[in-house]
Amino acid sequence: MANISSASGKITLKGNWTQEYIDAFEPVLDLWGFYGEYGIQSCDGFDEEHLTADFFGCGRWSFSGTLDSFENWTRQWFKDKPKRPNGELICTTTEEQYNNFLKIMSENDLIIEIDFEDVEEGCGVHIHEVGQFTSDDGSCISYETISCEDIIPTWDDKSALNAAVDFFEKFLTDVDRKKLRKWVKNNVIPTDIFEETDDETILGYFCDYGQDPFVEFCVKFSPDTDEWTDFNEAYEDMSGCLVEENIDEEYYDEFDDYDDEDDDEDEDDEEYDVNDWDTEPQYPTEDIDSLEFEGKAFVLTGDFQNCDGDRKAVEEMIVQKGGRCTGAVSGKTNYLVLGDFGSAGAKKVEKALEQKEKGKDIKIITEYDLFRFLK
Numbered sequence: 259m260a261n262i263s264s265a266s267g268k269i270t271l272k273g274n275w276t277q278e279y280i281d282a283f284e285p286v287l288d289l290w291g292f293y294g295e296y297g298i299q300s301c302d303g304f305d306e307e308h309l310t311a312d313f314f315g316c317g318r319w320s321f322s323g324t325l326d327s328f329e330n331w332t333r334q335w336f337k338d339k340p341k342r343p344n345g346e347l348i349c350t351t352t353e354e355q356y357n358n359f360l361k362i363m364s365e366n367d368l369i370i371e372i373d374f375e376d377v378e379e380g381c382g383v384h385i386h387e388v389g390q391f392t393s394d395d396g397s398c399i400s401y402e403t404i405s406c407e408d409i410i411p412t413w414d415d416k417s418a419l420n421a422a423v424d425f426f427e428k429f430l431t432d433v434d435r436k437k438l439r440k441w442v443k444n445n446v447i448p449t450d451i452f453e454e455t456d457d458e459t460i461l462g463y464f465c466d467y468g469q470d471p472f473v474e475f476c477v478k479f480s481p482d483t484d485e486w487t488d489f490n491e492a493y494e495d496m497s498g499c500l501v502e503e504n505i506d507e508e509y510y511d512e513f514d515d516y517d518d519e520d521d522d523e524d525e526d527d528e529e530y531d532v533n534d535w536d537t538e539p540q541y542p543t544e545d546i547d548s549l550e551f552e553g554k555a556f557v558l559t560g561d562f563q564n565c566d567g568d569r570k571a572v573e574e575m576i577v578q579k580g581g582r583c584t585g586a587v588s589g590k591t592n593y594l595v596l597g598d599f600g601s602a603g604a605k606k607v608e609k610a611l612e613q614k615e616k617g618k619d620i621k622i623i624t625e626y627d628l629f630r631f632l633k
Contacts, residue, residue, distance in 0.1 A: 265321035267374025364396030429481035551579035560597030
């Protein structure tokens, strides 16, 4: 199964863009979402005074790698004319509109610049890319990468760090969370893999990187919970032996010299050690009496109990009702749905609350409420 990458950033219209040209671009941009497949899933609107807008996109392996395909995908879309279950066209943008837009771009030397970060799930790439769409002769659109650089992860992302600490803490019946947190920062590759994922995915991530923190963790903290037993079995299935069987004397020698009194962390780190992340946060959900699906944008987060926990299956049910699902919260999101089994993504909730403060009509609801109206 392919990894999915998520991209977020800004689209800027460069050149002499009039409102007429912007209006011609809007149906093309709508088509480039390719309705739940790979592409630009959501984008805030443009006008003559606002030529830059935030966007979210996704891709197979990488969003960056999809951009060269937009021309071919668009032409194929016109041939296939995909429809909803009720027989309606998913997107009403016509090939005539698209060709007219390409002509406008060519005759007026218009540029669509896209500046984004692209993050692949698991152990994939994390890049910052800037590129441009142009149409030289008006017959097609082409994409050119202007710059692309790897982003080296750090533990500055507090939610990712605390998710990692939470992961290791579940293996211990008694632990000094502050000491565990310091150990994670010093011994575990910075990553957000611990957020919203399972043990096998995490194991696969570290196997791919060739750096195994679990042996050192076992020596340092002596894990003793049922969760550790289950994890150890998964570790054996993947590596061929239990974690303890990978321990040799050099590990004990190394940790005999280990100084528990690490340098004090900064004040920001101290604040994150105080209860806020020790338990699953209680997020402000809304009571709803009705729920619209047709044309509405949904984001799912956390662990779901319906459909045997298969969030993809839940998304397909939403699509069948006329809704669409994206991977990140934006100004065009209508519903953020929290799985009833918890582990909701803090970043998504925070983003939803920010959008609500901006006056956006976005509701944070529970899985239970979603399925009241979904079935």
